[in-house]
Amino acid sequence: MGQPIPDTGLRLQRANLVVADLERALRLYRDILGFRVDFIHDSPDDSYSYPVFEIPRTAKLRFAVLSANDEQPRSLALTEIRGAGVPAPELPRRNALVLNIETIDEVLAALADEGLHVYPEERLQTHDGRIGREIGCVDHDGHLVVIYRIDQAPAG
Numbered sequence: 001m002g003q004p005i006p007d008t009g010l011r012l013q014r015a016n017l018v019v020a021d022l023e024r025a026l027r028l029y030r031d032i033l034g035f036r037v038d039f040i041h042d043s044p045d046d047s048y049s050y051p052v053f054e055i056p057r058t059a060k061l062r063f064a065v066l067s068a069n070d071e072q073p074r075s076l077a078l079t080e081i082r083g084a085g086v087p088a089p090e091l092p093r094r095n096a097l098v099l100n101i102e103t104i105d106e107v108l109a110a111l112a113d114e115g116l117h118v119y120p121e122e123r124l125q126t127h128d129g130r131i132g133r134e135i136g137c138v139d140h141d142g143h144l145v146v147i148y149r150i151d152q153a154p155a156g
Contacts, residue, residue: 014075019141022080032110035066059084088142096144104149111137
């Protein structure tokens with residue numbers, strides 16, 4: 001393996017999820033998880049999303065950009081594909097959004113009300129010994145979202 005490249009200027013801009021129905025996706029990401037919608041617009045016919053996501057040019061795209069909070073602006077995007085099917089992701093799942101949520105019990109109740117698949121809760125122990133809760137859920141388009149909250153500082 002080669003040497004790591006020194007300071008590349010790396011900055012994570014955002015994650016992007018492809019969805020079949022933007023309004024349905026916003027019920028989870030905006031209304032339940034608490035992301036703020038910064039803007040929504042139709043994508044142009046020459047959008048870079050067509051080739052990189054391998055979307056048929058006959059489909060119409062709509063794009064929403066969301067912020068987690070003021071310190072994490074434009075950290076999530078949702079690309080809606082209309083006029084072409086959006087297949088369920090393959091298993092095993094290859095990616096997940098991992099979100100720290102303070103109001104975890106309220107979010108869990110809302111996930112159940114939305115009818116989303118929620119995995120059994122697990123005890124979380126971080127690499128540095130903090131203890132918390134973690135729960136996975138699957139959104140309407142098959143994307144895995146893991147929410148967690150740290151409840152306890154490391155012992156000692």
